[in-house]
Amino acid sequence: MSTNKNCIVRISRYKNALNRLKALGFVKVFSSNLADATGTSSAQVRKDFSLFGITGNKRGGYNVDDLIEQMNQIFGKHLVHKVIIVGLGNIGKALLRYKGFEKESIKIAAAFDIDSSKFNDNSIVPVYPLEKLSEFIKENEIKLGVIAVPDVAAQQVFEIMKKSGIKGVLNFAPISLNNDSGVVVNNINLEMELENLIYYVIAAEKS
Amino acid sequence: MSTNKNCIVRISRYKNALNRLKALGFVKVFSSNLADATGTSSAQVRKDFSLFGITGNKRGGYNVDDLIEQMNQIFGKHLVHKVIIVGLGNIGKALLRYKGFEKESIKIAAAFDIDSSKFNDNSIVPVYPLEKLSEFIKENEIKLGVIAVPDVAAQQVFEIMKKSGIKGVLNFAPISLNNDSGVVVNNINLEMELENLIYYVIAAEKS
DNA sequence: ACTTTATAGTGATTTTTTTCACATTAATAA
DNA sequence: TTATTAATGTGAAAAAAATCACTATAAAGT
Incomplete structure (x- = not known):
C-alpha cells in the first residue's frame, strides 16, 4: 500500500x-x-x-x-483510539474541549500538567500531575499523545512518552522533536503556518 | 523562485x-x-x-x-503583518493569547464573534461583532485572516473576507473552503491531523 | 608556501508524484 | 435488443522532487 x-x-x-x-x-x-x-x-x-x-x-x-x-x-475508525494531552495551556484546553473527536472514534483519556491548580480526578477527562504520565500511559496502553507544553519542556515530555510506549505524537510545541525512534511525530506550529501563509501572499503580490 | x-x-x-x-x-x-x-x-x-x-x-x-x-x-519579516481572528471559541481564544507571534512580526489587529458577551473595544486586541468584519478589513487593509468558527459558518465568513480584500486565510474549520479566487488558504484540521497520525501508527504496527 | 581536508554548490540521475489518455464497462436511451 | 454515453481504472508519459556524486574552494595544518 x-x-x-x-x-x-x-x-x-x-x-x-x-x-x-x-x-x-x-x-x-x-x-x-x-x-x-x-x-x-x-x-x-x-x-x-x-x-x-x-x-x-x-x-x-x-x-x-x-x-x-x-x-x-x-483510518482505523472501527477501534477507539485513546489519546492523552500533556500541557493544559490555551491549546491544550482548546483540544480538551474540542467537540468532534468522538465521531472520529478518538477519546481523550486524560490530560497532564505541572500546575497543581489544574489537577482534577473527577472531571470527564481527568487531569493528573506530570509525574503520573508514564504510569498512566503504561497502565492504559495509550498509543497516542499530544504535546502542548512550552518548547523548553517538549523534548523531555517526548522522551517520557517514548519510554512509556507511545507510538504517535501530535506536537504543538514550536520545535522539531529529536526523533530517532520509530515513533511517528506530526508537528503543528501555528507561527509556521501563518509564516507559510504570508510567504504565499507575498509571492502572489509579486506575480 | x-x-x-x-x-x-x-x-x-x-x-x-x-x-x-x-x-x-x-x-x-x-x-x-x-x-x-x-x-x-x-x-x-x-x-x-x-x-x-x-x-x-x-x-x-x-x-x-x-x-x-x-x-x-x-517570509517578509521586515514588515508587520496584521491578522484578524474570526470566531472566539477555544481555538480562537488560544490564538488570541498565543505568545510568539510578536517575534515573528505578526500582529493580531482584532477579533470578531457573534456572541455579544465577548465584545470588548478596550482590550489589547479589540473584539467586535461580526457585522463590523468587512468594514474593519477594508479600513485597516488587513490581508490575513484566521477562521476559527464552526463549520456551518466558515464558508460565509470566508466569502466576507474575500469580498473585503483578504489575501490569505488560515482555516481551522473542519471543511475545505470553496475557493476559486486567488486567495491563499491553509487548512488546519485537528481531527484530520490525529486521524493522519493514527494511520501511520496503524501502518507501523502492521510492518 | 604548499598540502590536505572538509564543506559548499550543482549538474546529472533516480525516484516519486501527478497528469494524460484511452480501453473497458455499466447505465441509459433508442 | 442494440447503440450510445459517461464514468471508472490504469498503463504510459510527463513533471516534480529528492538524491547522488563530483568539482571547486576556503580553511586548517605542516
Missing part, C-alpha cells in the same frame, strides 16, 4: 467531504465531485483510490456509504 | 532551528547541522538554499545571522 504522504492527506479530505455530502443526502458520488470538493483532479481521486484498492462502478460512480466505510477502515 | 511547497516548509523549519542554534551561541552552521536539526539530508538543505539563492562559504559553512536575515526576508 502507498506510502505517499499527500495521498493520505487527500484520502482524509475525501472522507471529510463524503461525510458532508452524505449529510446532504448524496447516495453516490463521482470522482469529479470529490475532486471539486477537495480542490484536486478527478484523475488524482481515482489514482488515490486505486492505490488503496477502492473501486466503484463504471459509469455509476461510487457509493457514498461504501466509500466512507472503506476510509474508516483505512 | 521555487514553488515547491515542501521546500517552503523546510525553509521555515531551518529558520526555527537557526533561532534556537543562535540562542545557544552558534555563529556558523553547516548544512549537516541543519539537516540533523530538522530531520532531512544535508544535500536537501543545500539544494533548498540554492533555490532561494542562499549561499555560504566553502568549508566555512553558513553564518547564522546571515541565514536568519535572508530567511526573514523570504
